[in-house]
Amino acid sequence: MPRSHPPTLLKLAERTLREECGLARGDRILVAVSGGPDSMALLHVLSRLGPRLGLELFAHGVDHGLRPEAAAELDLAAARAQALGIRFDRTRVHVETGGNLQARARRVRFEALERAAGAAGGALIATAHHADDRAETVMIRLLGGSGPRGLAVLPPRSGSLIRPIIRARRADILAHLARHRIDHALDPSNQDRRFLRVRVRLELMPMLEALSPRIVAHLTALADQIGDDGPPLVRDEAGEPLLMSRAHVEQLRRAQRLGLIGARVRLPGGRELRIDPRTREPVLGGSRRSGGGRGGGGESHGGG
Numbered sequence: 001m002p003r004s005h006p007p008t009l010l011k012l013a014e015r016t017l018r019e020e021c022g023l024a025r026g027d028r029i030l031v032a033v034s035g036g037p038d039s040m041a042l043l044h045v046l047s048r049l050g051p052r053l054g055l056e057l058f059a060h061g062v063d064h065g066l067r068p069e070a071a072a073e074l075d076l077a078a079a080r081a082q083a084l085g086i087r088f089d090r091t092r093v094h095v096e097t098g099g100n101l102q103a104r105a106r107r108v109r110f111e112a113l114e115r116a117a118g119a120a121g122g123a124l125i126a127t128a129h130h131a132d133d134r135a136e137t138v139m140i141r142l143l144g145g146s147g148p149r150g151l152a153v154l155p156p157r158s159g160s161l162i163r164p165i166i167r168a169r170r171a172d173i174l175a176h177l178a179r180h181r182i183d184h185a186l187d188p189s190n191q192d193r194r195f196l197r198v199r200v201r202l203e204l205m206p207m208l209e210a211l212s213p214r215i216v217a218h219l220t221a222l223a224d225q226i227g228d229d230g231p232p233l234v235r236d237e238a239g240e241p242l243l244m245s246r247a248h249v250e251q252l253r254r255a256q257r258l259g260l261i262g263a264r265v266r267l268p269g270g271r272e273l274r275i276d277p278r279t280r281e282p283v284l285g286g287s288r289r290s291g292g293g294r295g296g297g298g299e300s301h302g303g304g
Helices: 009-020 037-053 070-083 101-119 131-143 170-180 196-211 215-226 246-258
Strands: 028-032 056-063 087-092 124-126 264-266 272-275 282-285
Touching: 009 037, 009 170, 009 246, 028 037, 028 101, 037 056, 037 070, 037 170, 056 070, 056 101, 070 087, 087 101, 101 124, 131 196, 131 215, 196 215, 215 246, 246 264, 246 272
Parallel strands: 028 056, 028 124, 056 087
Antiparallel strands: 264 272, 272 282
């Protein structure tokens, strides 16, 4: 049987919105748009999914005043939003000079977005963070000496902030832009190696992927398991925390959310996680063949 195609950016975003963002029909969503590839893809994806999910969409851009090109990039975003029938507004902010410029610019940007979301009737804020951003952030936290809790970064939802494409890779976004012929701008600061994040993206992550091709999946799975919204901690036979792939994490979350008592999540090596019918918590067991029959529940499957 031929292998199916991997899920598109649209499918990944829809699954995340439905299963991990806790949305309700009628919710208002403020889409943070800069004109760059990630946010332009997000804007297009949400324009397709908004009506299907019953969401009211607004778009907002923030000009930090740090680059003269930023205004033209937001003009590009405004034109795309207008073509999609989405209201677009913008805010110009001032970022004080000094060290850690990117972090301070992010803080000022989110403050502006929060004000705009409040003006839009208490809208949720959707940002275009994706899986590569999340893996890079985990590595930046490790380089800075963060403890375990500090690695629980960029979850699909945190408070009023949602990240609909956090399960997508950068390649998924670029493929979406090409498929739908979406114009976008490129920020030259994303190539400036004076910034730690840029060096992590351009130097460290390619080296790690050469050693472990699934390093992004491993790092994002780690962030999931440590996060408050992640699945309960499961330990292996040696008492060590069990590191699961993102697919296994998603299967486990689905089984718990739907109350699939007795559901199984198969792991490599013939092991499986089962939802205990008494505690409703996942427990690690042996293979299905050694588990004494079918149990009393179905197997939990990933996918959409």
